[in-house]
Amino acid sequence: MNIVIAPDSFKGSISAEGFCNIVEKTILELDKDATVHKVPLADGGEGTVEALTYNTGGKIKEATVTGPSGKTVVAQYGILGNESTAVIEMASASGLPLVPQAERNPLITTTYGTGELIKTVIAEGCQEIILGIGGSATNDGGAGMLQALGFNLLDDQGEDIPWGAKGIAKLASIKKDQVAKEVTAIKIIVACDVNNPLCGPNGASFVYGPQKGAKHDEVIWMDQALRHYADIIQTDLGLMIADTPGAGAAGGLGAGLMAFLGAELRPGFDIIQAHSGLEEILRNEKVDLVITGEGEMNHQTINGKLPAGVSALAKKYGVPCIAFVGNIGDGAEMVYDCGLTSIFSIVPGPRTLDQAMANADSYLYETAQRVLKLWMIGKDELK
Template identity: 45%
Template sequence: MKVVVAIDSFKGSLSSYELGQAIEVGVKRVYPEAEVIKVPIADGGEGTVASLVEGTKGKFVTVTVNNPLMEKIEARYGIMGDGKTAVIEMAEASGLPLIPVEKRNPMKTTTYGTGELIKDAILKGCREFIVGIGGSATNDAGLGMLQALGYKFLDENKKELGFGGEILSKVRYIDSTKSLPELKDCRFLVACDVDNPFYGPKGAAEIYSRQKGATEDMVKELDKGLKDLSEVIKKELDIDVSNLSGAGAAGGLGGGLVAFLNGKLSPGIDMILEKVGLEKELKDADFVITGEGRLDHQTAMGKAPVGVAKIAKKFDIPVIALAGGLTDDAVQTHEKGIDSFFSIINYPITLEEAMKKETAEKFVKGNTEEIFRLIKVCEKKYSK
């Protein structure tokens, strides 16, 4: 029997890799000779670096960068096993949790630290990049990231501007003469699971900036800034990001990556499953185990487990999902290729206790064992 495990992390509890290890134990309690292939995955958000590094036997790199308020912090990115592909979660350096609630202000916050992560990877020889852009504290359209890579943004008097969303409306000229020359050889794949345009009623500022600390006046100013910047980008670079689907992701970082670094926006899970070579592993599998911390209607809209199921169904392979929690509308995932799903929680327990690694591991091992015991019973009965 061959079982492929491609399960997203249980956020705050077990990583994709740790879940794979626990599921393998459960399977082999029933089928000791089973081949269990573990493919760590994520959907472009939290856990992306870990899944791609662990899944390709790569390495983690920790560097000192600037947080969204230009304060020094330690941040981590990954280099995949090929030695040339860097995996970066922008939230590591520019994420909302890095800033206390009382200091959140998208007029001031910058993506500079994300640019520092990219620069470090370039200097280490990377030329391929996978960038996850969820969870930002910023609304600067990636200008801070570009500043860290050597770009300068100038006002009407050709004076260099500072950082943050407050400079968006002031940009009149783009100076790339001091940008890293290696950028021309780099490719950026951007894991983006939202379709917001750069500005407007559904744009970056209007939809997301309030949660980053923006007042109503700031929302208007930031939205105008993104509109003004899009016109400068069109004039200076001959690229129109104004209505590009996904350009408004992460405070306009999606648009900035496309306009300045020729980034390609793609649903995170599709990109990552391709990178880890899941389809190749699935071709001759008997079962696929997937899942995530909470299975609900959002899962059915295209999150990691459904991405896995979509590939599995090409080969008519049964898909079983495990989750910490299930909602009533999780049944929608059946229509998306998940044949059966199970909660790992066996009895009433507090959330805090359930999320402890040792508890979650015990439940995952035990429930996987019971699932495969049932499979074995059915196998015996219907093979007669």
């Protein structure tokens, strides 16, 4: 029996690596001679650093940086096994969970700490950065990040603009003569699964501003601030960024990364699976089953989410693929078209969210045991 385990994390309860360990334990209890390939994955959000360092034999490190509200936070980053590529989750430095709900205010939150993390890995000699930008607390267009990297973003008095959306509304000019050559030379690949433009009804402010604490009138104001930001970028850098797909990701961080640092945006799953060796395993091994999973599978899963990508790869190589999830949401059946064979919720019955998350490890173990026992019987009968 040869099984691949390639899940996303269950946010807040089971890491992707933890999922792999639990399901591996179940498999080996049922068949001690089974071959198990553990490939913990992520799609650019939570778990990206862990997944890439695990799959490449890299190292996870920490750095003290400026959090989104200006307080210092300890952020994680990874150095991959090749020692020349770093992986950063911007949420570790500038993410929404770092701001208490009552204090969330994208008018003043900053990406400065993300810039500090980039400086840290440049100082380590890295030549490439994989940057996951999900889960931001900010709406500053990446201005704070750019200030940390040495760009001068100035108001009409020639003074540095303040942090947050309030700052970019005051932007009058951009100076980059003090930016170190190492900053502009490093290659940045952004793991991004959204195509939102910077401004407008589908832009950063209107779509994501409310979840970051912005009221309706503030959303309108922030959209205008980002449009002004785009106008200054066009005037000073000669780049039209406002309508570029992905520019609105992470409160406009996508725009800042592309316009100032020449970053390339790619689907998160594509980046991470390419470093994981998952396709090589499916191509070269006689795999009997692929197991994937995520916290909730629903209609959004087909839009570049990790289980859809894993299912498509399994289908490409003619391998059945099943998913263990916390919740089966509306439209989850659409993932069958990607190649998924079946979906199983690990929650055994009515539970509160807190109960489900607190017991997720045992629920996953018990569900995997029941499903794999049945799968093994069916497999044996087909011989």
